[in-house]
Amino acid sequence: MSQATTQKLVALTILALVLLVWQFLPPALGVPKFIIPTVTDMIGELGRMYRREDLIANTLSTAWYTLLGFAIGSALGAAIGYLLGLSEFWERVLSPYILALQIAPKVAFAPLFIMWFGYNATPKLLVTVLIVFFPVLVNVLAAMKTVDRDMVNLARAYSMTRWQIFKKVEFPSTLPNLMAGLRIASTLAVIGVTVGELVGGNTGLGFLISYGGGQANAAMVFNAIVLLTVIGILLYSVLVCAEERLLHYLPKKEH
Amino acid sequence: MALEFDHVTKTFALPTGQELTAVSDINFKVEKGEFVAVVGPSGCGKSTILSMTAGLYQPTSGIVRVSGEVVTKPNPHVGFMLQKDLLLPWRTIIKNVEFGLESRGVSKNERRDRAMAELERCHLKGFENHYPYQLSGGMRQRAALARTLAIDPDIILLDEPFSALDAQTKLLIQDSFAETIKEAGITTLLITHDLAESVIMSDRVLVLSERPGTVQREIEIGLPNREHPLARRQMKEIHDYANEIFTLLKLDRRAA
Numbered sequence: 001m002s003q004a005t006t007q008k009l010v011a012l013t014i015l016a017l018v019l020l021v022w023q024f025l026p027p028a029l030g031v032p033k034f035i036i037p038t039v040t041d042m043i044g045e046l047g048r049m050y051r052r053e054d055l056i057a058n059t060l061s062t063a064w065y066t067l068l069g070f071a072i073g074s075a076l077g078a079a080i081g082y083l084l085g086l087s088e089f090w091e092r093v094l095s096p097y098i099l100a101l102q103i104a105p106k107v108a109f110a111p112l113f114i115m116w117f118g119y120n121a122t123p124k125l126l127v128t129v130l131i132v133f134f135p136v137l138v139n140v141l142a143a144m145k146t147v148d149r150d151m152v153n154l155a156r157a158y159s160m161t162r163w164q165i166f167k168k169v170e171f172p173s174t175l176p177n178l179m180a181g182l183r184i185a186s187t188l189a190v191i192g193v194t195v196g197e198l199v200g201g202n203t204g205l206g207f208l209i210s211y212g213g214g215q216a217n218a219a220m221v222f223n224a225i226v227l228l229t230v231i232g233i234l235l236y237s238v239l240v241c242a243e244e245r246l247l248h249y250l251p252k253k254e255h
Numbered sequence: 256m257a258l259e260f261d262h263v264t265k266t267f268a269l270p271t272g273q274e275l276t277a278v279s280d281i282n283f284k285v286e287k288g289e290f291v292a293v294v295g296p297s298g299c300g301k302s303t304i305l306s307m308t309a310g311l312y313q314p315t316s317g318i319v320r321v322s323g324e325v326v327t328k329p330n331p332h333v334g335f336m337l338q339k340d341l342l343l344p345w346r347t348i349i350k351n352v353e354f355g356l357e358s359r360g361v362s363k364n365e366r367r368d369r370a371m372a373e374l375e376r377c378h379l380k381g382f383e384n385h386y387p388y389q390l391s392g393g394m395r396q397r398a399a400l401a402r403t404l405a406i407d408p409d410i411i412l413l414d415e416p417f418s419a420l421d422a423q424t425k426l427l428i429q430d431s432f433a434e435t436i437k438e439a440g441i442t443t444l445l446i447t448h449d450l451a452e453s454v455i456m457s458d459r460v461l462v463l464s465e466r467p468g469t470v471q472r473e474i475e476i477g478l479p480n481r482e483h484p485l486a487r488r489q490m491k492e493i494h495d496y497a498n499e500i501f502t503l504l505k506l507d508r509r510a511a
Binding site: 148150151153154156157158159160161164168169172175249250251 | 309310311329330331333334335337339341343344345346354355357358359386387388406
């Protein structure tokens, strides 16, 4: 048996074991359903959520705002990262503020956004944009600072314009870091949307979590968490695929 | 006259407020088609000479002329190559060779044709669609030479292009560069640390002094076979020339 097959087999065995323990251990210890629901409880609850709680619409809403917030936040982060990377002056002037904003817990802005924009989709979108923005910006900016000066000089010696140098040398050089930033950002996007929906929403999986929590329906909360994770994994996987295609020219690491 | 340094001095302002004179009152001329090597102790301003020829910055005083024209900005008639091949890893070899032509209004088809011709000349036919990481160090340097030659420069500047190669590859690549350059008839300025390399590859060696660098001696290499450094390496005169440079650089005294 090849090593890869063994790895898969072991991983699946672990999953099966966890699910078995989850199914049988809590009832055996007398833990009530509203604390830890069994696997079958959760599957049953999933059916009920599908029929009674607009599960599909709520899931799609969360997925959509995750994607939208991720797209807007990373586009802004990349754009500003590249602009600051082109201007040492503005980078130095603005870097303390960027650092401060980067450290500030972005999810804490959620109640503020609700006060400003009301109980609609804007606050959760803003939290997501804000939380996605920084890792992309910071990665791009760091990459712009470490572009090989000799490569830039080579392009200059070939009389390339500032724009050509950016397009042909700097941007492609920073692509690996941009992709790494996007990968980090994709995992954070789900958190942004969830917090926005938890704090003040009436749609989405985050809302189902706070609603289920209020009803002491632990199965509903668990289901929503699983679905949020699935959304995050999907976004992340798409990015990993894109990265493999875009960065095919990097030599593969051998294990 | 392909290249002329006329009383060139370059002073840099350091961040500490002090001034550093990299090269001082440099004078030399390189004729068309000539291959001139520049050797000197570390930090003697060899790379400064190269950057001023390429037009990346200007002398503090004095004049640099390429093909009779004063160099005031990055000069499209100068090609340069460093120890690092500076191939763009995201481009195929042929797209890398085309890189220098993309800012000069050469049509797509002509770029491709010229790049193919250069790859052939540099013995890289068949590798045009490879990516740099798929090539060996020596092949990558040959690809960098093809890129340098593709812009049809009046002069090429080689800044220690062989120093990152292993000893045997180095011999072969020196030979292949020398042949290609001779065949193309291009004026070349080679900057190097390797005394033997300076003698076997060039028509003339400029020996620089310690910083601030200035030309302390010009040595004519009166030997045939410039296009075959491997053959030249066998000649016993090579050692006499190398010894002369060795003495000029006072390497024995530095070692003590």
